[in-house]
Amino acid sequence: MHKIGFYRDGNGDLNIQGIKITSLAEKYGTPLFIYDAGLMKERYNTFFDTIKEVQGNIHYAVKANDALSVISYFAKLGCGADIVSIGEFEKCIAAGMSPQKIIFSGVGKDNHEIEFALKNNILQFNIESEEELNDISTIASRLKLTANVCLRVNPDIAPKTHKKISTGEKETKFGIDFQNVKSIYKKLHQLDFINPVGLGVHIGSQIFDFNFFYRAYLNLKNLADELRLSGYTVPTLDLGGGIGINYDNSSEPDFNNYKKIILNLFKESGYHLSFEPGRSLIAEAGILITKVIRNKKTKEKNFIIVDAAMNNLIRPTLYDAYHKIETVKKISNTEIIADIVGPICETGDFFALDRKISKVNSNDLLAIRTTGAYSSVMRSNYNARKDAIEVMIYNENDFQIRKDEAIKDIISKEEIIVFD
Numbered sequence: 001m002h003k004i005g006f007y008r009d010g011n012g013d014l015n016i017q018g019i020k021i022t023s024l025a026e027k028y029g030t031p032l033f034i035y036d037a038g039l040m041k042e043r044y045n046t047f048f049d050t051i052k053e054v055q056g057n058i059h060y061a062v063k064a065n066d067a068l069s070v071i072s073y074f075a076k077l078g079c080g081a082d083i084v085s086i087g088e089f090e091k092c093i094a095a096g097m098s099p100q101k102i103i104f105s106g107v108g109k110d111n112h113e114i115e116f117a118l119k120n121n122i123l124q125f126n127i128e129s130e131e132e133l134n135d136i137s138t139i140a141s142r143l144k145l146t147a148n149v150c151l152r153v154n155p156d157i158a159p160k161t162h163k164k165i166s167t168g169e170k171e172t173k174f175g176i177d178f179q180n181v182k183s184i185y186k187k188l189h190q191l192d193f194i195n196p197v198g199l200g201v202h203i204g205s206q207i208f209d210f211n212f213f214y215r216a217y218l219n220l221k222n223l224a225d226e227l228r229l230s231g232y233t234v235p236t237l238d239l240g241g242g243i244g245i246n247y248d249n250s251s252e253p254d255f256n257n258y259k260k261i262i263l264n265l266f267k268e269s270g271y272h273l274s275f276e277p278g279r280s281l282i283a284e285a286g287i288l289i290t291k292v293i294r295n296k297k298t299k300e301k302n303f304i305i306v307d308a309a310m311n312n313l314i315r316p317t318l319y320d321a322y323h324k325i326e327t328v329k330k331i332s333n334t335e336i337i338a339d340i341v342g343p344i345c346e347t348g349d350f351f352a353l354d355r356k357i358s359k360v361n362s363n364d365l366l367a368i369r370t371t372g373a374y375s376s377v378m379r380s381n382y383n384a385r386k387d388a389i390e391v392m393i394y395n396e397n398d399f400q401i402r403k404d405e406a407i408k409d410i411i412s413k414e415e416i417i418v419f420d
């Protein structure tokens with residue numbers, strides 16, 4: 001049995017499940033995403049243990065990483081899914097997940113998406129406005145199909161995370177204002193072909209101060225208790241995702257603390273719970289391998305120019321996100337301060353600024369850590385750059401899960417119309 005996650009062997013070289021990262025880079029080329037199924041399973045099992053004393057289901061937030069093999073693996077482990085587009089729904093179905101385990105979240109479900117999901121027997125819609133409810137009700141009545149509806153509540157809580165991934169404040173587009181929830185929940189009971197299934201919250205991502213979860217969940221439970229006392233059925237509370245993970249790989253997500261909150265609030269509460277973890281199940285299981293193209297030195301700075309770019313990993317420039325970056329081969333003692341940048345013609349195309357890092361040469365490999373979530377999934381073909389290959393490591397073997405995209409594949413998506 002090999003260690004779980006990425007580790008250094010006796011020579012100081014980076015490995016995964018007994019396979020040298022250098023050999024994977026040689027086999028598949030770079031840039032290359034590598035995922036450790038062992039770590040994904042470990043995180044899933046820990047999450048499962050965290051909630052096993054309450055009645056609950058895990059719906060993996062597919063937006064974190066929608067690779068078909070990733071979805072399929074989490075489905076095999078027992079997860080349902082949380083999706084935000086009909087494209088993600090179709091990916092889940094293609095990956096073998098039952099539609100009866102899929103929750104449709106998101107503020108902008110289009111009518112054709114609602115219709116497709118209903119016709120294909122989706123478990124539930126988490127809705128974010130009264131307007132959306134009216135659209136679902138019209139479509140469900142026309143199709144004579146019942147829609148299970150949960151109201152996503154906006155608890156007006158700012159969970160001290162990056163503003164672009166904070167979703168619980170009033171000013172954001174997410175959820176239904178607290179004061180309107182009761183009246184809309186009552187309306188659910190009056191509409192034909194609408195089945196009320198409960199209330200939900202998701203206050204944001206990368207949350208470390210769990211008091212914010214506590215407050216949001218407590219408010220949600222109090223609201224649900226009040227509705228129950230008034231005679232309404234509230235079977236389920238959806239608690240969203242958001243557990244923070246450490247991008248410096250210093251410690252594991254704090255599932256213990258999360259468990260305390262869940263047990264404190266919900267043990268024997270009579271609510272069925274749904275959880276939508278994304279990042280905490282997969283972020284640490286991913287790594288992006290990139291080759292050094294060359295060093296460039298100016299009067300002001302050292303630049304390490306690598307063959308991955310912001311089209312492969314946009315988090316540093318989009319969220320000011322930190323990713324640990326290290327050499328794949330034994331770390332040398334000579335260190336420099338450098339910007340680690342890609343070839344794209346944008347100043348924002350960087351992975352790290354003013355970072356202390358081992359001195360490297362052309363063709364050396366660097367590992368950008370913790371890129372399992374919100375990384376490859378945000379890929380683009382900007383600068384006509386192709387997607388990175390993705391590989392999953394399972395039982396000490398490597399499996400290619402994303403094909404090598406050829407530039408001709410990018411070109412073939414277009415029509416050439418010659419205008420004169």
Ligand SMILES: Cc1ncc(COP(=O)(O)O)c(C=O)c1O
Pocket residue numbers: 061063064082105106202204205206240241242243276277278279280
């Ligand atoms: C509705 C909803 N649920 C779950 C998640 C997953 O959050 P995380 O990856 O932080 O666990 C998100 C992420 O933004 C979300 O919008």
